[in-house]
Amino acid sequence: MPTVVAPAQVATLYEPQPGGKVRCTACARYCTMPEGSHGFCFVRKNVGGRLVLLSYGRASAVQVDPVEKKPLAHFRPGSRVFSIGTVGCNWRCQYCQNAEISQEREIVGRPLSPEDAVRSAQRYGCAGVTFTYNEPTIFAEYALDIVREAHRAGLFANFVTNGYLTPEATQLLGPHLDAVSVDFKGSGEPGFMRRYISAKGPEPIFETTVDLVRRGVHVEITDLIVPEVGESVDATRTLARHVVDRLGPSTPFHLLRFHPDYHMMDLPVTPVPTLEKLHAVAKAEGLEYVYLGNVWGHPLEHTYCPGCGAVAVRRYGFTIQRWALDAQNRCGRCGHRIPIVGRPPDDYLPTLATPV
Ligand code: SF4
Incomplete structure (x- = not known):
């Protein structure tokens, strides 16, 4: 039974090679696959001279x-x-x-x-x-x-x-x-x-x-x-x-x-x-x-402020317990800017609503 390939499954990260082979360009292994073969990851396969992503969807x-x-x-x-x-x-x-x-x-x-x-x-x-x-x-x-x-x-x-x-x-x-x-x-x-x-x-x-x-x-x-x-x-x-x-x-x-x-x-x-x-x-x-x-x-x-050494963000595992930064993510004690993209949502924890 030939493999049925949906259009979305045809990969873009590959190069056709002579003799019906394909060379995958997704990862640094650069697997070259003859017709009908998989790459090292087992989800990319040469089907009829095209590289197909079998796990699509x-x-x-x-x-x-x-x-x-x-x-x-x-x-x-x-x-x-x-x-x-x-x-x-x-x-x-x-x-x-x-x-x-x-x-x-x-x-x-x-x-x-x-x-x-x-x-x-x-x-x-x-x-x-x-x-x-x-x-x-x-x-x-x-x-x-x-x-x-x-x-x-x-x-x-x-x-x-x-x-x-x-x-x-x-x-x-x-x-x-x-x-x-x-x-x-x-x-x-x-x-x-x-x-x-x-x-x-x-x-x-x-x-x-x-x-x-x-x-x-x-x-x-x-x-x-x-x-x-x-x-x-x-x-x-x-x-x-x-x-x-x-x-x-x-x-x-x-x-x-x-x-x-x-x-x-x-x-x-x-x-x-x-x-x-x-x-x-x-x-x-x-x-x-x-x-x-x-x-x-x-x-x-925790996140420590490089400017003054204060705890800028107190954490426990995946939870933020205290957010001691101002609205521009600057240290509440010394004003050093901590490069964090965004802030916790307002309703994240009641304690975080406490102003610095
Ligand atoms: S391991 Fe998979 S993703 Fe990496 S080059 Fe081989 S086929 Fe491509």
């Missing part, structure tokens, strides 16, 4: 989340986002928390048109849509159709991505994205990336982050610290230096705690002192806003 996971969960600390704080994932991934993280969808090779999921996705987002009071749970670059064309629909409805759009994009993908997506959370693993150390996530190295991610910032996209960096095998002062320092030098010292930087999952159940959670040590390394490189994630109740969840 099929969501494997949808959920309403706080934007802080993405994590985004400096973008539309306190807002809700309609989160969408599909199946497949261009990485093979050995500790993936969503392996049941990211490593799924069957195209499963419920039908979700771009129009229905945005209608659902509005119904649940979301301010934006976000693509998360698996790598959105592999379904770029589907995500882009949802983003266009979201913008028509006045919603923002956000990618949670490993950043392993091509310049072609960044050129297609960049003009349409409002915010991106770029998720490094093991600080992007090449040996760790090869062994534990089956990717060559961090260079494409570095280039993607620079390109997105140049296009005016709000970018936050996360770095998941896997204990014992993925914690390196030198690698964190290198990553922090890249962020300071090429993205700017005010780029939010999140050091996330690892939890055992998938094929790496034998490791402990990341010790908090390890995260605190790497936090100090990142700060010493000049980063102004460094956060610890997945350590609820830790004082390094």
Whole structure:
């Protein structure tokens, strides 16, 4: 039985090659596929000399989340986002928390048109849509159709991505994205990336982050610290230096705690002192806003004013407990401007209505 292809499923991020092959240009793997073959992510396939996105219109996971969960600390704080994932991934993280969808090779999921996705987002009071749970670059064309629909409805759009994009993908997506959370693993150390996530190295991610910032996209960096095998002062320092030098010292930087999952159940959670040590390394490189994630109740969840050291935003997990900034997002104590896009909605928490 020949594969039936809907017009929307034909990808734009690919190049025809001699002999009926296609070369995918969505991610830095640049898979070349003969007729009938899939790419590494299993959702892009050569059908009759055209690259087809098999997961177009099929969501494997949808959920309403706080934007802080993405994590985004400096973008539309306190807002809700309609989160969408599909199946497949261009990485093979050995500790993936969503392996049941990211490593799924069957195209499963419920039908979700771009129009229905945005209608659902509005119904649940979301301010934006976000693509998360698996790598959105592999379904770029589907995500882009949802983003266009979201913008028509006045919603923002956000990618949670490993950043392993091509310049072609960044050129297609960049003009349409409002915010991106770029998720490094093991600080992007090449040996760790090869062994534990089956990717060559961090260079494409570095280039993607620079390109997105140049296009005016709000970018936050996360770095998941896997204990014992993925914690390196030198690698964190290198990553922090890249962020300071090429993205700017005010780029939010999140050091996330690892939890055992998938094929790496034998490791402990990341010790908090390890995260605190790497936090100090990142700060010493000049980063102004460094956060610890997945350590609820830790004082390094808060936003501290670089001008006077006061707690500018007090957080607990994904919740904002106190907002000590004025109407222009300046520190209530010293007036230093904190680069946060937007403010919590007026009805976010009664305590936040208290004037600074
Ligand atoms: S998106 Fe998929 S098919 Fe395309 S290059 Fe990446 S892994 Fe290969």
